[in-house]
Amino acid sequence: xxxxxxxxxxxxxxxxxxxxxxxxxxxxxxxxxxxxxxxxxxxxxxxxxxxxxxxxxxxxxxxxxxxxxxxxxxxxxxxxxxxxxxxxxxxxxxxxxxxxxxxxxxxxxxxxxxxxxxxxxxxxxxxxxxxxxxxxxxxxxxxxxxxxxxxxxxxxxxxxxxxxxxxxxxxxxxxxxxxxxxxxxxxxxxxxxxxxxxxxxxxxxxxxxxxxxxxxxxxxxxxxxxxxxxxxxxxxxxxxxxxxxxxxxxxxxxxxxxxxxxxxxxxxxxxxxxxxxxxxxxxxxxxxxxxxxxxxxxxxxxxxxxxxxxxxx
Amino acid sequence: xxxxxxxxxxxxxxxxxxxxxxxxxxxxxxxxxxxxxxxxxxxxxxxxxxxxxxxxxxxxxxxxxxxxxxxxxxxxxxxxxxxxxxxxxxxxxxxxxxxxxxxxxxxxxxxxxxxxxxxxxxxxxxxxxxxxxxxxxxxxxxxxxxxxxxxxxxxxxxxxxxxxxxxxxxxxxxxxxxxxxxxxxxxxxxxxxxxxxxxxxxxxxxxxxxxxxxxxxxxxxxxxxxxxxxxxxxxxxxxxxxxxxxxxxxxxxxxxxxxxxxxxxxxxxxxxxxxxxxxxxxxx
Numbered sequence: 001x002x003x004x005x006x007x008x009x010x011x012x013x014x015x016x017x018x019x020x021x022x023x024x025x026x027x028x029x030x031x032x033x034x035x036x037x038x039x040x041x042x043x044x045x046x047x048x049x050x051x052x053x054x055x056x057x058x059x060x061x062x063x064x065x066x067x068x069x070x071x072x073x074x075x076x077x078x079x080x081x082x083x084x085x086x087x088x089x090x091x092x093x094x095x096x097x098x099x100x101x102x103x104x105x106x107x108x109x110x111x112x113x114x115x116x117x118x119x120x121x122x123x124x125x126x127x128x129x130x131x132x133x134x135x136x137x138x139x140x141x142x143x144x145x146x147x148x149x150x151x152x153x154x155x156x157x158x159x160x161x162x163x164x165x166x167x168x169x170x171x172x173x174x175x176x177x178x179x180x181x182x183x184x185x186x187x188x189x190x191x192x193x194x195x196x197x198x199x200x201x202x203x204x205x206x207x208x209x210x211x212x213x214x215x216x217x218x219x220x221x222x223x224x225x226x227x228x229x230x231x232x233x234x235x236x237x238x239x240x241x242x243x244x245x246x247x248x249x250x251x252x253x254x255x256x257x258x259x260x261x262x263x264x265x266x267x268x269x270x271x272x273x274x275x276x277x278x279x280x281x282x283x284x285x286x287x288x289x290x291x292x293x294x295x296x297x298x299x300x301x302x303x304x305x306x307x308x309x310x311x312x313x
Numbered sequence: 314x315x316x317x318x319x320x321x322x323x324x325x326x327x328x329x330x331x332x333x334x335x336x337x338x339x340x341x342x343x344x345x346x347x348x349x350x351x352x353x354x355x356x357x358x359x360x361x362x363x364x365x366x367x368x369x370x371x372x373x374x375x376x377x378x379x380x381x382x383x384x385x386x387x388x389x390x391x392x393x394x395x396x397x398x399x400x401x402x403x404x405x406x407x408x409x410x411x412x413x414x415x416x417x418x419x420x421x422x423x424x425x426x427x428x429x430x431x432x433x434x435x436x437x438x439x440x441x442x443x444x445x446x447x448x449x450x451x452x453x454x455x456x457x458x459x460x461x462x463x464x465x466x467x468x469x470x471x472x473x474x475x476x477x478x479x480x481x482x483x484x485x486x487x488x489x490x491x492x493x494x495x496x497x498x499x500x501x502x503x504x505x506x507x508x509x510x511x512x513x514x515x516x517x518x519x520x521x522x523x524x525x526x527x528x529x530x531x532x533x534x535x536x537x538x539x540x541x542x543x544x545x546x547x548x549x550x551x552x553x554x555x556x557x558x559x560x561x562x563x564x565x566x567x568x569x570x571x572x573x574x575x576x577x578x579x580x581x582x583x584x585x586x587x588x589x590x591x592x593x594x595x596x597x
Contacts (some may be wrong), residue, residue: 032430034596057432068423072328084320085431113331129427299503303421 002193003040008171008186013163015184016173019287023193024173025065028139031171032062045136045169058086061135065142066303067122067310069114075101075125076110079132086133093132100128104158119311120151127155131162138162140172144179146311156182177279187279191287201279208277208285210235211251213258217242218268224261231257251276317433321441325415326448339449343404343457347464350396350526386528389467389557397461398553399525401454402545405484406519408453409491410512412446413499417508426596439496439590443583446492447485454484469557476555479568483551486575487544493579493586500593525549544578547571 004027008014016024029035031044033053041048047055069078076097083093101107104124114122123143130138143159144152160183162168174180180187181201189197189204197204217224219242228246229237233254236247248254251274262269329335367375380390387395419425428438458466499508520526522536523545529537540546551571554564 029596034426034429054432057430060430062427062430064423064426066423066426068427070324070328070424072331073324077324077327081320081324082427082431084316085428085433087316087432 004190004193004195006188006195006198008169010169011163011167012185013159013170013172013183015180015187016171016190017175017177017180017187017283018190022190024190025141027190028062028141028171028173032060032139033057058133059136061130061133061138063127063130063138063140063143065145066307067119067126069122069125069129071115072113074111074113075106075117078114078125079110079129082129082132088133096132097128100131101125104128105154117313119313120147123147123151123311124155127158134166135168137169137171140170142174143172144174144176146308152179159183177283181279189283189286197282197286204282205277205279206249208282210247210249211254211277212275213244213246213248213251213255214271214273214275215244215246215258215262215269216271217244217262218270220265220267222265222267224265224267227261227265228258231261234258314434314437317437318440318444321428321438322444322448325441325445329449339453340456343400343453344460346400346404347397347457347461350400386531388528388553391465391467393461393465394467394556395553396526397457397464397466398556399523399545399549400461401457401480401484401552402487402523402548403520403525404453404457405450405488405548406491406545407516408450409446409488409495410516411495411508412442412492413495413502413511414505414508416442416496416499417502417505420503429594429596435590435594436587439500439586439594442496443489443492443586446496447488450488450492451481451484454481466556469559471558471560471562472556473558476558480552480555483548483555483571483575486572486579487548490544490575490579490582493582497582497586497589500589519543519545523549544575547574547578551575 004023016027018024026035030037030049031042033049033056036050041050043049044056045059047059049056069075070081073081079097079101080093083090083097088096098107098110101110104127106121106124106128109117109121114125117125127140127143130140140159144155147155156179159170159172163170172180172183184201186198186200187204188195197207199207223239224244225237225239228234228244231254233249234246235249238245246254246258255272255274259269259272329339383390383392389395416425419428425438429435462468495512498511502508502511522539523543524540525545529540529546532540548571551568554568554571
């Protein structure tokens with residue numbers, strides 16, 4: 001990491017995006033006290049990561065990228081171990097565990113060895129473990145990597161619920177732009193150890209120049225370019241054989257005005273389309289299209305292979 | 314802290330109790346060791362002399378002579394008993410050697426990170442590894458003792474149940490020290506091949522430079538010097554003294570020496586393990 005600086009608001013989901021090797025996991029490791037920063041400082045919920053590491057550990061939950069649940073134990077035993085490591089009193093732990101497992105749809109599997117779990121179940125158990133001690137801040141490192149669509153959507157709903165109902169602040173890294181778009185209140189894009197963009201998903205998308213409206217009209221001898229360009233929030237109009245390509249700030253609000261203007265001129269509309277920029281485009285705009293030849297270590301490759309093998313089950 | 318250690322030790326124990334294959338291997342391995350070493354190395358059989366055509370009083374004298382020699386070398390007339398007592402310490406060594414292995418697995422599977430982000434002391438994790446290895450070692454030596462007994466181990470004529478307690482305290486101290494040593498060695502190791510290499514480097518030298526299978530007195534001087542620093546010599550000696558407890562009583566002077574050495578050994582290496590864990594146990 002190269003001298004980055006950012007702050008996450010209480011109760012928000014903060015997304016951290018960037019290519020492989022950009023420093024996402026390193027940042028999480030530093031904020032969860034797994035690594036010591038070589039320079040600079042950071043605080044989590046007001047505690048300094050270097051001097052008050054044990055305080056941070058007790059209020060922070062980590063859902064790691066790897067599947068770290070113990071295969072040889074049952075779901076329940078894994079949760080109980082986690083509860084004891086976080087000093088959750090045994091009197092309340094059992095109930096808490098059943099609640100969390102129930103919410104994540106693992107209630108019935110609690111007594112089974114994790115060996116028999118599918119990838120999605122393991123990942124959910126991982127999330128459940130991160131929640132056992134009612135953390136104030138939850139770190140989610142690629143929470144849905146390799147999961148099928150159903151499991152992913154379930155995870156999203158649950159993560160949103162954590163923010164809305166339990167007011168947990170969340171710090172999330174992901175490679176899936178639609179995931180960041182669906183979950184995050186704010187997003188930071190990092191590359192080469194630096195933050196290159198930080199805003200709400202909506203503002204980031206707007207920063208590309210706005211939405212594109214394409215409207216194809218019946219043959220006519222009028223040129224509407226100037227009329228359309230004079231409409232509020234329209235930034236640019238291009239006419240090519242009666243197909244207008246209009247760049248606007250808020251597409252869904254500008255579109256009715258545009259249609260009204262065209263109909264006033266008694267011209268028939270053949271086709272309309274509205275394209276909002278996706279976060280994918282934003283991401284590529286900021287980080288470029290060149291693929292990264294990140295130096296992967298032998299260890300890392302092996303870890304990834306193992307992860308994919310397990311999560312696909 | 315105690316609950317942290319307990320929770321993590323429970324995990325370790327559950328991991329091997331739930332694995333029937335591991336349990337089976339733990340039983341089969343000592344049987345093989347005893348069978349191969351105890352019976353194949355039947356040193357006492359070497360001095361069998363055919364006495365059938367000698368007068369009875371000569372036979373008696375020869376037998377006495379042989380027994381006297383054996384007694385002065387091994388402390389018993391039965392090598393199998395001598396070796397079995399040493400084998401209890403050797404099996405402790407072999408179990409302890411691999412205690413570091415599970416740290417490497419925990420590191421690879423990410424479980425170590427989970428422990429490191431939890432608000433617990435690093436030493437709790439290390440102590441749990443050490444204790445689970447101690448439990449395993451004691452369980453295995455218990456097994457090997459029962460098997461040896463079934464195979465013909467001869468207890469001393471003054472043997473009483475309390476001697477068992479003495480023998481196993483010696484084994485407990487030995488396994489505490491050895492497990493801590495090998496756990497400490499594995500704190501920064503990242504591949505299990507390296508752990509294997511370290512274990513293989515130590516296992517046979519430690520076994521043969523001790524009095525586990527052969528008495529120190531019969532070794533060349535330089536080897537004696539090494540053997541006197543080997544904790545396995547002391548635990549083998551202590552266990553043997555308890556098992557061969559004769560009516561003449563226990564040799565408390567020698568036992569005191571044994572236990573002093575073992576206590577120092579266990580204390581130094583357990584402390585070292587804890588200190589190294591607090592300093593060196595980290596992600597990576």
